[in-house]
Amino acid sequence: MGVMRIGHINLRVLDMxxxxxxxxxxxxxxxxxxxxxxxxxxxxxxxxxxxxxxLSASDRAGMxxxxxxxxxxxxxxxxxxxxxxxxLDVEMVPPGTLPFCGRALRFWMPSGHLMYLYAEKxxxxxxxxxxxxxxWPDGLKGAGVHWLDHCLLICELDxxxxxxxxxxxxxxxxxxxxxxxxxxxxxxxxxxxxAAAFLARTTTPHDIAFVGGPTLGLHHCSFFLDEWADxxxxxxxxxxxxxxxxxTPQRHGITRGATSYFFDPSGNRNETFAGLGYLSQPDMxxxxxxxxxxxxxxxxxxxxxxxxxxxxxTEGV
Amino acid sequence: MTETTATGNYRVHLxxxxxxxxxxxxxxxxxxxxxLGRQGIPSGCHGGGCGVCKVHILQGExxxxxxxxxxxxKEEEAIGYALACRxxxxxxxxxxxxxxxxxxxxxxxxxx
Numbered sequence: 001m002g003v004m005r006i007g008h009i010n011l012r013v014l015d016m017x018x019x020x021x022x023x024x025x026x027x028x029x030x031x032x033x034x035x036x037x038x039x040x041x042x043x044x045x046x047x048x049x050x051x052x053x054x055l056s057a058s059d060r061a062g063m064x065x066x067x068x069x070x071x072x073x074x075x076x077x078x079x080x081x082x083x084x085x086x087x088l089d090v091e092m093v094p095p096g097t098l099p100f101c102g103r104a105l106r107f108w109m110p111s112g113h114l115m116y117l118y119a120e121k122x123x124x125x126x127x128x129x130x131x132x133x134x135x136w137p138d139g140l141k142g143a144g145v146h147w148l149d150h151c152l153l154i155c156e157l158d159x160x161x162x163x164x165x166x167x168x169x170x171x172x173x174x175x176x177x178x179x180x181x182x183x184x185x186x187x188x189x190x191x192x193x194x195a196a197a198f199l200a201r202t203t204t205p206h207d208i209a210f211v212g213g214p215t216l217g218l219h220h221c222s223f224f225l226d227e228w229a230d231x232x233x234x235x236x237x238x239x240x241x242x243x244x245x246x247x248t249p250q251r252h253g254i255t256r257g258a259t260s261y262f263f264d265p266s267g268n269r270n271e272t273f274a275g276l277g278y279l280s281q282p283d284m285x286x287x288x289x290x291x292x293x294x295x296x297x298x299x300x301x302x303x304x305x306x307x308x309x310x311x312x313x314t315e316g317v
Numbered sequence: 318m319t320e321t322t323a324t325g326n327y328r329v330h331l332x333x334x335x336x337x338x339x340x341x342x343x344x345x346x347x348x349x350x351x352x353l354g355r356q357g358i359p360s361g362c363h364g365g366g367c368g369v370c371k372v373h374i375l376q377g378e379x380x381x382x383x384x385x386x387x388x389x390x391k392e393e394e395a396i397g398y399a400l401a402c403r404x405x406x407x408x409x410x411x412x413x414x415x416x417x418x419x420x421x422x423x424x425x426x427x428x429x
Binding site: 014313315 | 364
């Protein structure tokens with residue numbers, strides 16, 4: 001029971017035509033709906049629910065909210081009680097408030113990011129179906145990403161002022177939402193400041209991550225690919241389309257994932273992520289990286305932290 | 318996208334460093350700078366979303382694409398502020414760099 005996985009993220013884009021070209025032609029997501037407000041809904045070919053990306057036109061880039069799917073409708077009542085008991089404001093919103101979804105819990109994370117939990121979303125099915133399916137469908141565009149894998153949120157971190165929203169979120173997600181801490185970066189004197197946290201509900205290394213920064217924001221949302229060669233090919237697709245690449249393919253120390261970072265046409269950072277790194281289990285010991293090794297933790301080959309990593313991001317609310 | 322069908326080359330002068338570089342009319346001020354391996358304007362998302370490449374156009378004419386209002390307000394845009402990644406020159410340009418990467422070289426606490 002409880003939270004299963006990331007369900008969708010609602011991104012704000014400055015130019016819907018450019019955004020659709022990016023997410024549909026370059027990443028290879030498939031459009032599944034468009035509503036009367038102009039919001040566009042997209043899914044990966046390997047996903048079965050109606051959408052994992054909701055694009056909303058805006059004059060500010062960033063994210064409106066992120067939503068996670070729980071296993072059963074009754075979980076929402078249980079989680080609502082636990083969230084209230086923890087001391088956060090939470091509201092049960094009626095079906096349809098989240099488009100194509102059943103009733104949902106709406107609340108702000110301790111970091112200030114808006115989050116929903118829902119149990120039901122309109123079913124569409126995988127592109128290959130369920131009866132004697134092919135391993136992948138014909139006609140995939142661009143990188144042909146499988147699914148939305150996780151998101152990384154920038155959380156306010158200012159230890160001299162006693163502010164550590166990374167730690168606040170980690171506590172809430174582990175104690176209330178049942179996430180497991182898989183990896184963390186400990187910084188500051190005596191390595192007592194939790195500067196980044198990676199948390200999972202699935203058996204993957206992370207389903208959400210929090211990294212400290214000056215203000216809350218959206219660092220990236222990540223799309224799954226099978227393997228390293230797929231990440232390289234995805235980067236070819238980005239190059240062919242002159243997409244701004246932030247980090248060319250390499251490996252994360254944290255999660256061991258093969259990665260490439262790039263930006264959508266509104267400056268929202270995306271990632272293509274391959275390899276599940278390792279099996280994450282409830283009894284797996286937490287992996288800790290110390291401040292001196294931050295470079296290797298994030299970019300294992302170069303061992304150097306790209307200065308854009310925590311400076312360049314879009315709005316988180 | 319960062320290319321248009323406009324033609325011609327213009328000089329971009331940075332008053333901060335006294336340097337200048339050539340920018341084709343079909344490339345943004347930022348894209349032309351990084352393509353040359355030059356520095357001076359901080360390079361971020363190249364999509365008008367993160368704001369690190371904010372500049373003040375002091376002289377010259379430009380056209381711009383949509384920029385996040387989180388970083389350039391309508392009032393600022395009216396007096397020449399822009400994000401270099403969204404800005405195409407239509408004449409020689411003189412600009413001052415406003416945006417910053419996080420200024421601390423040594424992070425106090427890991428990332429920040």
